[in-house]
Amino acid sequence: MNAFRQLLMSAGSHAPVGTWVMSASPIVAEAIGNAGFEWGVLDMEHTPLDLMGLVHMLQAVGNTKMLPVVRVPWNDTVTVKRVLDAGAHTLLFPFVQNADEARRAVAATRYPPEGVRGMAGMSRGSKFGTVPDHFRTANRTMGVIVQLETPEAVANLEAIAAVPGIDALFLGPVDLSGAMGHVGQPTHPAVMSLMAGAAQRCKGLGMPVGTVGGTPEAVVQYRAAGYTFVAIASDLGLLMRGAQAAVKALTTPDGETHVHTLAGGTQTQPGGY
Numbered sequence: 001m002n003a004f005r006q007l008l009m010s011a012g013s014h015a016p017v018g019t020w021v022m023s024a025s026p027i028v029a030e031a032i033g034n035a036g037f038e039w040g041v042l043d044m045e046h047t048p049l050d051l052m053g054l055v056h057m058l059q060a061v062g063n064t065k066m067l068p069v070v071r072v073p074w075n076d077t078v079t080v081k082r083v084l085d086a087g088a089h090t091l092l093f094p095f096v097q098n099a100d101e102a103r104r105a106v107a108a109t110r111y112p113p114e115g116v117r118g119m120a121g122m123s124r125g126s127k128f129g130t131v132p133d134h135f136r137t138a139n140r141t142m143g144v145i146v147q148l149e150t151p152e153a154v155a156n157l158e159a160i161a162a163v164p165g166i167d168a169l170f171l172g173p174v175d176l177s178g179a180m181g182h183v184g185q186p187t188h189p190a191v192m193s194l195m196a197g198a199a200q201r202c203k204g205l206g207m208p209v210g211t212v213g214g215t216p217e218a219v220v221q222y223r224a225a226g227y228t229f230v231a232i233a234s235d236l237g238l239l240m241r242g243a244q245a246a247v248k249a250l251t252t253p254d255g256e257t258h259v260h261t262l263a264g265g266t267q268t269q270p271g272g273y
Contacts, residue, residue, distance in 0.1 A: 002143035004067050004090040005167050007038060008208045008229060015223050018069070020212065020234035024049040026060035032235045033064025040066045041231065044083070045073045045094050051082055055124060058087045069145065075101055077116060080108035085123035090143035092170060095150075099159040102146050106165035109142040111135050114165075143167050145210070149175035154198050161207045168208040168229070171195055187218055192225075199226035 007016055018039035021029045024047045032040060042057050043049065049057065054070065061068045071092040072079050080091065093105040107115040119135055120126075126134040144165055148154050149172040161169060173186035173195060182188040195211065202209035203226050212231035213219035219230050233241075 002089060002141050002167065004039065004069060004143045004145075007067055008168065011228070015227060016229045017219075018066075018229065018231040019238070020231055021057070022047050022234045022236045023239075024053055024057070025235075026053075026056040028235050028239075029057045030060035030063055033061045033066035037066050039069055039229070039231075041069045041071050041092060042088075043071045043234075045071050051086055054083065054088070055086050058124075069143075075105050075108075077104070077108040080105075081118050084109060084117065084142075085120055085125045087124040089141050090145065090167075092145045092147060094147045094172075095153075095175070096146035096148065096160065097150065097153045098156045099163050102160045102163040102166055105146055106144050106163060109144055110139045110165070114139055145170050147172050148198070150179040151176075151194065154194060157198055157201055158205065161202065161205050166207075168210060169198075169202060170210045171198055173211055173213070186214070187221070192221065195222070196225040202226070202228075 016038040018041065019032060019037050020041045020043055021032060022043055023029070029040070029042065040061065042054065042061070044054065058068055067090070068088065069090045069092050070083055070088040071094060072083055073094075075093050075096065083091065091105075091109060096102050096105060109115060109117060111117045111119060122129050125138070131137070142165075145168045146160060146166060147170045148157065148160070153160070154171070154176075157169065160166065173191060174184075176194070177183065177186045177188055177191045180188075180191055180194070182191055185191065199209055208228045209226075210229040210231070211222050211227050213222055214233055214237065216232060219232050222230050
């Protein structure tokens with residue numbers, strides 16, 4: 001069985017917590033994986049991450065307990081084939097609008113006769129040919145999550161969820177807010193209302209549904225609305241917050257920097273140096 005599907009099934013009332021990995025850095029990914037997150041998205045859509053970089057990221061995260069979910073840049077069969085050959089097992093497909101696009105995503109992850117994935121006997125995905133009966137068993141290890149990022153996609157939620165092979169849905173609040181005319185306001189009341197309604201519809205279908213929030217407060221709201229797996233911010237977002245907080249703590253309102261010495265104690269130094 002797919003490891004991410006197992007995580008969702010064993011979670012019970014606990015919504016597994018993940019994050020986004022935007023740095024395209026294996027060492028940062030490994031560090032984040034050791035921070036306690038249960039799953040993490042290795043993002044190829046909005047980062048400079050290429051295939052060889054993805055291999056290195058998967059190797060790094062493989063040393064941690066964090067389950068990797070790879071967001072492919074688009075619902076493209078060739079890209080999916082190469083990402084799976086690189087060793088990914090759970091994929092997140094962006095901007096899926098309807099059941100036909102969901103079926104195309106699933107088909108790209110399956111070997112024939114269930115799908116159209118090309119067969120390669122020697123790849124990292126088959127542990128270089130050492131997985132017994134790989135072509136017959138690999139389909140069972142695949143996980144497919146599709147993103148709904150527009151009101152049109154949310155309207156088609158039931159049809160998308162009914163596609164065989166879809167393991168979970170994911171609502172992207174930032175793109176959804178833009179599509180609803182509330183650009184940059186993912187927690188706008190109208191957006192939150194639509195997202196809450198989507199979560200309840202998924203609950204009625206028994207379909208896991210996830211989302212991402214920029215702050216713990218937003219994530220708490222999503223969990224309360226019924227989201228069954230949630231992500232908080234990203235590695236770069238968490239890094240920048242920590243860095244900015246450190247700078248702020250050591251800088252006075254007029255831009256002077258606090259300087260501490262054993263001899264003179266804490267003083268301010270003009271100009272920030």
